Amino acid sequence: MNYRQLVKLLCGLGYISMCSAQEPVTEVDLFADVNIVKTGTRLHQPIMQVPASVTVIDREMIAASGATQIPQLMRLVPGFLSFSSKANQLGVSSRALSPDFPGHLEVMVNGRSVYQPALLTVVWTSLGIALEDIDYIEVIRGSNTPAYGSNAFQGSINIVTLDPLTGSQSSVRATAGSIDTKNFSGRSLGSVGDFSYAVSLLSNRNSGFKGLSEPPRKLFPTQSRVDDLHTTQLRVQGLYTPSLDDEIDVTLGLGRDHLKLPESDVRGYHNRQFNSHYQHIRWKHLLDSGDVTTSFYHNYLSIEDDTSYGLLSANVEVSPSDVPLGYPGQVDEVISGDIQDGLSERYHLEVQHTFNASSQLKMVWGSAFRVDRLGSRFLLGHDQVIDAEQYQLFANADWQFLPRWNANVGVMLETNNLVGSFASPRLGVNYQIFDNHMLRMSATAARRTPSLLSVHQKTAVTFADGTPIEKMIGNTGEASEEKINVLELGYLGSFLQGDLTLDMKLFKEQLRDARYDADPAADDTSGFSRVWRNGLNWDTEGAEMQLRYQPDSQWLASLQYAYIDIDGFFPNENSHKDFGNQIPTHNVSLLTAYRPLPGWELSGVLYHTSEMKWTSGNDVDEITRLDLRLAKSFALGDWQGQLEFLIHNVDDAYIDYDKDNIFERRFFVRLKFDLE
């Protein structure tokens, strides 16, 4: 057989590519990564090469947890706290002081930041995401500013929703139970031509902490003090792939929250409405090696408050005729909640380029432009809308400089019209001791811009003409970035053919110049009772551990533990007040799920948090909480059903954040139907 015959034979056998001008498939192609998702560093990386501790909460864990709200899931992340400063004002924090509005974590939905500049935090009830919409949640435990900017100061959370191609064709969920909970959600998939879409609708309703339904009232005894919620959210997610190289995602959302937020015994509650909408478009264009992704999003939240607090004289307990004595030129008038109306907006445009510079070097770099807008007479003392423009330039690289050794280098450069320019670098080295066992060391020096509100805040209760009645929180006019230096030593190992994974971390954090609302200085003549200032410092040391064991499809266990030692002071002209236990020393959660028979599932989560003092709340004793869930799946025609019984906090009631928030035992029944 000669050469021509051989080639002809082999062409005939199907190896046609050799006869074309195309490059043949090589061994490199067969061993290449199958890049489905990017991690918290913006790169396609195996978890063994990521320069940070990562917790992934998947659908199985979400279901087994029996959670009814997304923040509850954060208890499955070592060192993370989930709390309710009001029944429906939910918060999540990690190794940060625990104000009503925690802002040191970047929370994203499919990469879209959902932080609200007006409220200095995330409005979890307005996310527009039902638990069933979530594919998984990826949490970076520790500063991730080099990848995602200022707000990822002490970590980042990315909630990844199901794609319009995944999930059931149609699904409906209904949950009913304690605190008058009535939650409904539905999701349906479809396509129009080449365009695939998913439509989700949810309606959640509850009456908040039970104890608050009973007054005592001082001034409005007939008005019961409540903290209930009714939220309605619509979400449409679309997907279009015009070619092999292009992928376009569009997400549109619209929502309305009616909340009653309790204030104080005197003022009763805010009757507040959040109107929100958002638009997120992302275009990913694949290149020979990597991709270019362009994304734009806009978040809008308006706050409407129609609470009437009654006459000023009644509020300050003076006779109406005395009002002009205290406020020259003014007369007694009804104090209306509409002074708290406001709007919060974020526009964000971003381009990033991911590529493999070589087989050993993966890189991503990009740039973003962001505008935050804020308007509120109550918060700012005027009616103008203010904004902050911010530019970001970022780059992250993963370099395998030796077999089994990876270096991760990243930096985020940010500049804005609040504090100027600053950089947040990170260097990490991962060493694979042997297969599936990795040691990691990283150092991060991150910077965080103060929020737009904390730089411009001049919160006051005013007369209708704007004259202040009570000045509450102001600012000194000075602002600088907050700083954090982090050292981490981590281990990630996989045992028993991957059935058991162990993630451990030792860390040391130095947080400097944190922004806080302080007592005004002695020479401060602004009249505000509190003013924003940089200068809070604290050091944190500790250890985290996460162990997941899933020997088969019947069993799942996941144990999370964090030990945290915090040392810091509230600076004050007169004294330094020790932080004490502003962060709980021990924080444990254990999730277990067992499927004894086909269709049956029993699961539970045990949480334990040692005693602590909430910065803006109360001292609370150690909390041990057990949630249980029993689920039975069944078929009903073409529909797959599941009936669940949930008990939250099987044992005695505990105080959640505030002495008025008594978390008693709660019962829920949840019914789900899925049409495949």
Added chain:
Amino acid sequence: MRTLAKFTVSFIACLLLLCAPLVQAKVDVVLLLSSDSEPYQDVAGGIRETLLEKYQPHSLQTLMLDSLLSNEQQMPDKHTVLVTIGTRATRYALQEKISDTIYASFITASGLLREIATDEGFPKALKGAVVLDQPALRIVQLAKLINPKARNLGTVVNGSAPNRLDEFTRVVKAQGLRLKAATLIEESNPITDLKRIFSNSDVFLVIPDKSRFNSKIAKWVLFLSYRHRVPVVGYSQKYTDAGALVSIFSTPQQVGRDTGERLVEKLNGKNSSTGIVRLQYPRYFSLSINEKVANSLGIKIDTPAQLKERMRIKYGVTIKDDSGLLMEVVEE
């Protein structure tokens, strides 16, 4: 007496001639690696281990292609047996004709044939090759095992390089099944085309292509696998980790061991050259299973070891592939 002396000399001469192959000098073997990265080192390790255990060459040297190109290492002698590991090393060895006896390993069939096709004449130096691809028959048989009721198998290929579609079409047909295939070009809407394939398939086979094409379709293949509840047969551990129900592949260690064993057979003269390049599929292979995917698809699937055992029992130890190339299923 003279007769006895003549007889004795003749007898000794005959004895020496008969024993000549037994005392034949061991050859020098050089391994030429395309890269010093782990997979290539693992292949080299497998070859080295097998050669030292079963052959003991006169010398065994390992060279890096980049070191050769930068003159950090010396070019091997032309009479050494050269084993090239990976496409780059094979291409260089064939183009530069650095040895009279070349065995190629850890290269795909299409990659090897490209190197042959671009050579000006028959590459006489190339004496044999162990390729990395899995034979179509093996993949189709695996698909039948994970879904015995399967009638239609689905796949997509890259329009700019149709690759192994003809081979799969023939093998699938020979197995009494039908292949639903789509050819995707750059302008194709991958979701639309894949939806059509998935809605008519019982098992989806991923035929490995250029990594660029593989990554373009992997996400949609895996998403639609869930949506249509159709299991996917992938080609690597990473594909299984990403969401394929099962993958079939040969590890670098397995390819190295296989190459070493075939080389020993050649060097011992047990497998003499027939004048053509023997392109051999790897005898050793692995299966990986994603149990989470199996659960979510509601599929009860055996362990990899059980699946391999069933393949061995059902399809035999040695099978003649439809392509005419020898394929063996060997238990490790």
